[in-house]
Amino acid sequence: LWERLSKKEANDVETIEKSIVHHVTTTLARAAYNMDNFSAYQAVALSTRDRLISRWNETQGQLSKVDPKRVYYLSLEFLLGRSMDNALLNMGLKDKYGEGIKRLGFNMEDVIESEVDAALGNGGLGRLAACYMDSLATLDYPAWGYGLRYNYGIFQQRIVDGYQTEYPDYWLNFDNPWELPRLDISIQIAFGGHVQTTQDEYGVTRHTWIPGSSVQAIATENCNNIRLWRSKPTKAFDLTSFNEGNYEKSVEDATNAEKITSVLYPNDNTMAGKELRLKQQYFWTAASLHDIVRRFKKSMREWSDFPDQVAIQLNDTHPTLAIVELQRLLVDEELLSWDDAWEIVTKTFAFTNHTVLPEAMEKWSVPMFEYLLPRHLQIIFDINLFFLQKVEKKFPNDRGLLNRMSIIEEAQPQQIRMAHLAVVGSHKVNGVAALHSNLIKTTIFKDFVDYYGEDKFVNKTNGITPRRWLHQANPQLSALITEALGNDKWLKNLSLLKGLNAKAEDAAFRKKWMTIKRANKVRLAQLIKDRCDIDVSPDALFDIQVKRIHEYKRQFMNILAVIHRYRTIKSMTAAQKASVQPRVVIFGGKAAPGYYIAKLVIKLINSVAAVVNQDPAVGDLLKVVFVPDYNVSVAEIIVPASDISQHISTAGTEASGTSNMKFVLNGGLIIGTLDGANIEILEEIGEDNIFIFGCMAHEVEDLRHAQRYRGVPMDPALQGVISAIERGTFEDPKIFQPLISTLTVGKDFYLISADFASYITANQQVDAAYKNQEEWSKKSIRCTANMGKFSSDRSVKEYADEIWNIKPYPVEDEG
Ligand code: 26V
Incomplete structure (x- = not known):
């Protein structure tokens, strides 16, 4: 484009x-x-x-002349990074x-360094949306992304005394040259009020929502076809208060209106249930649907054509209200019958699930929801009623089943289960990697598979854009690949990288390859010097774990293994030390501001770093670094500089992971569990080029059970590490007690103890393999060569062909 x-x-x-x-x-x-x-x-x-x-x-x-079917990608997060x-x-x-x-x-x-990141996302889900917009544009698909234009992106992280502190990310300080305000596109969004029920002339019951307040949605557009909404006070509404002589109230209403798009919620994988978040979701879905419907209406078609013109992809449950809003528009405002409307709705929407963690499942309290969106609540109850009637017909007399499948959870107060609503209102539901897509069919959506059949549930393995994650982030490697393959067609057809396999046998090529890796490590070493004032040698093995800090991702296990390594080195003679592979262990990532245990992990990493990095008995054999404020731009420096990166979630917990793909594409090897997309990466690059350890997803339940009820003792090496922390090797051990408690036998939910021994072994295999640099360079080249599958171009094409039913539209160059 x-x-x-x-x-x-x-x-x-x-x-x-x-x-x-x-x-x-x-x-x-x-x-x-x-x-x-x-x-x-x-x-x-x-x-x-x-x-x-x-x-x-x-x-x-x-495009508007041809008016082809379009896809609309609804995402509350677009983690774009820099644009220039x-x-x-x-x-x-x-x-x-x-x-x-x-x-x-x-x-x-x-x-280039002067540009601030557009950081309107938390992590994987938001970056995925950005990669998909890149691929949609590159492949000429008619597509729009819809999101919110937050004034504050994900917070900036600073480390003070080893602890994370958060600072506001006011990224719009100096204007954003990459967006165009579309002041002509302004939509009134209503909230609150009540529902009026009347009979029309044919005796049909009609519902009219009489809102209590409203705000304006204003569009901004960027060159990647992303339309972001911001909220503004509605003039007419202020005027009422103003005319009543209530000047203060009119100003207060205005401030409240602007609050809606003020800040991105910084929780990733945890649901907080805040009213403002629900307001964001409705504001955004209503504005987006209004825009979609307005564009559809220009073409003067029948409503029944809507699903042939419009596909809407729901990026997680965050935009699920769009299902309800479209049903409301069709029934209450366009006066379609319930069934006709519902058929249009379900043919239009498709839903992507990104996690199976129970704490991330969105639920909204019914009383709060009713107060903000009274008509939408009625519609949800009706959707649920008709749905459960059909379930009852298919599987009679199963109260348990109806309870489990209901969109409404019978709790105090009742809760709306957004994932159930999303499944019921969509024609396709997908997971984001093969394992994950299978897992959702046997766990959270099992009953729905029994009811709807297998075909509704599909897999779309995630991908990343090679334009940003190789060509831009690693320009030297990109140039070498283009030289080796004879052209740069691989940038838009990533499977062509296969041509590099032969080059693994070419010693001169290997040398060039490793020279570039070293240059990238020098660049990262400089960043570490600038940000952390730590000197690291680019000749050491760079071992990297960068991602949001979460218990399931097990950064804790990583730092515990680092302590184990430290203790091992300390116990060695000088002669033994001479054969130790020097390693720099690099961490980065943000913890949700309210996630106490995750924040303690950051503190522990920094406390270990403070001791290890100063210990003359260790010297350059081991360095520990926590890079503050990890974001997209920092990732662009870190990813190309990795020798080994860590993707070590408890099997079955990481839906896909996408940084694993970025590292391997850049010739970095990975150490990982059989989780998410790691499994498919293993299939593509072969078991000689990846370090796999740990239990498998189907073993997790038994292991937890054994731990809980048979008191399986803690791994002895792990026990030694914990004792060292408790003896005060790294600051006052009292600080870390709550963290250590999570490992108590029977409570180690993420199975750090169960996987610890095999993790240590896998790390030793990494050390041994790295010693043979010739063999390592072959592995590195083969990694890159076999990553074609993980281009987001492939993912987007699968969505287009199998879910959206849309075609690319190359626009003629009029010269
Ligand atoms: C969830 C929630 C829950 C409610 C409150 C706020 C909030 C914000 C973000 C999220 C998203 C969590 C799901 C997520 O990011 N999943 C990640 O998606 C990646 C792209 O598919 C995938 O690679 C990661 O494995 C998965 O953790």
């Missing part, structure tokens, strides 16, 4: 330089001699944007802009 867009503009360095200066002197109103890196960034961004906008409008214009480097690379103009900016006295890399 970007490539095509850029063609019309004059692309010589002079023109580019002029357009940069033009933006500095006019848009930014600064003198060209008074420019700093940041204003240079703004000017380059604005100039880049100019090249995109007119062409992009043309594309949309042509990516845009320039995709347009093929990075070098020319680099030259232009150099003539003005700037260095492109510094200018």
Whole structure:
């Protein structure tokens, strides 16, 4: 897309330089001699944007003439990171802009560093949405993403005395050149009030929602076809209070309206049940549906054509209210019959599940929901009633089954189970990796599989965009691959990487490959020096675990094994130490602000680092680093620099993982459990190129049971590590007591003790393998060579063909 867009503009360095200066002197109103890196960034961004906008409008214009079926990707999170480097690379103009900016006295890399991340997401789910938008655009699918334009993205993390502290991420401080306000698109969103029931002239009961308040939704658009809504006070509404002489109330209403899109909720995998979050969800789904319906209505088609024009993908349960809102629009406002409306709804929606963790399952309290959305509650109860009637017909006299499948959980107060609503309102439900998709069929959605049949439940293994995660993040490796394969077609057809397999046998190629890895490690070592003031050697094995901090991801097990390694080294003679493989263990990731145990894990990592890094008996044999404020831009430095990365969740808990794919694509090996996409990575790259350990998903229940009721003793090596912590080897042991308690026999839910011995062994295998650098480099090349499957292009194409039923629409270049 970007490539095509850029063609019309004059692309010589002079023109580019002029357009940069033009933006500095006019848009930014600064003198060209008074420019700093940041204003240079703004000017380059604005100039880049100019090249995109007119062409992009043309594309949309042509598309609206053809009016093909479109997909709408509803996601409460889009974790985009920076845009400029990516845009320039995709347009093929990075070098020319680099030259232009150099003539003005700037260095492109510094200018790129001035951009702030768009961090409107927590982790995997939000980054997946960003990768999918990249692939949808690259493959010319007619698609829109819909989300919220938060004023504050995911918090910034700083480490103070070893503890995580959170700071607001006010990313819009200096304007965002990558978005266009669409002030013409403004939609009124209602809340509260009551429902009026009347009989129409034919005696049919009609329901009308009489809202109690409303806010405005304003659209902004970015060049990746993402439309983000922000909330504003409704003028008419303020006026009422104002005219009543209640000036203060009118201002308060206005402030409350703006609150809705103020902040991204920073919990990943835990449900808090906050009213403001529910308001966000309704505000966003209602605005998006309004927009979708408005576009559909332009074509003057029948309502029954709606599912042939519109596919809506629900990214987790967060947008499930869209199902209810569409049913309400069709029944209450368009006056369709319930059954006709419901058929349209279920043909339109499809739902992606991203987790099986019970604490992440969204539920809303019925009283709170009723107060905010009274008509929607009635509709949910009706959906549930008709659904349970059909279940009862198919499986008569099974109260237990009806209770389990009900959209309403009979608790005090009653709860709406959003996952059940999403399954009932969709025609397809998918998991995000093969294991996970099978798991949801036998656990959380088992009853639904029995009722609907197997075909409704499918797998769509996640993917990542190679444009950002190899070409942009690892430019040297990208260039070497292009040289080796003879062209850069692999960027849009990742299976072509297979051609690299033969190169693993070429010693000269291996040398180039490993030289690039080392350069990337030097770059990361510099970042570690800058951010943590720790010196690490790029010749050591770089061992990396970066992801959200969560008990199921077992960063705790990793740091416990690091302590074990430390104790082992301390017990060695000088001669024994001479054969130890030096290792730098690098952690990064944010803990949800209210997740006490996760925050203690961060503290423990930092306390261990403080001791180990200063211990002369250890020297360079072991270093421990916690990189603060892990985000997309930091990932772009870390991922290419990894020798080994850790994907060590308890089997069956990590739905897919996507960083595993990023690391392996960049020639990093992984150590991991048989969980999520690790299993499929193993299938693709072969067991010689991956370090697998630990129990399997089907063994987990038995292991927990054995632990609980047969008192299986703690692993002895683990016991030794815990004793060391308790003796005060790393700060006051009282601090860590709550963390250590999670390992008490019978309570070790994530099976750290059960997997500990095999984890230590796998780590020893890593050390041994790394010693043979020639063999290691072959493994590294084969990793990259066999990762074609994990391109998000493949994922998106599967969704398009098997769920959305949409076709690509390459737009003609009118020259
Ligand atoms: C869940 C919740 C629950 C309610 C409150 C706020 C909130 C915010 C985010 C989430 C998302 C949790 C699910 C999630 O991120 N799953 C991850 O999805 C990745 C992409 O499919 C996948 O690779 C990871 O394995 C999975 O943990």
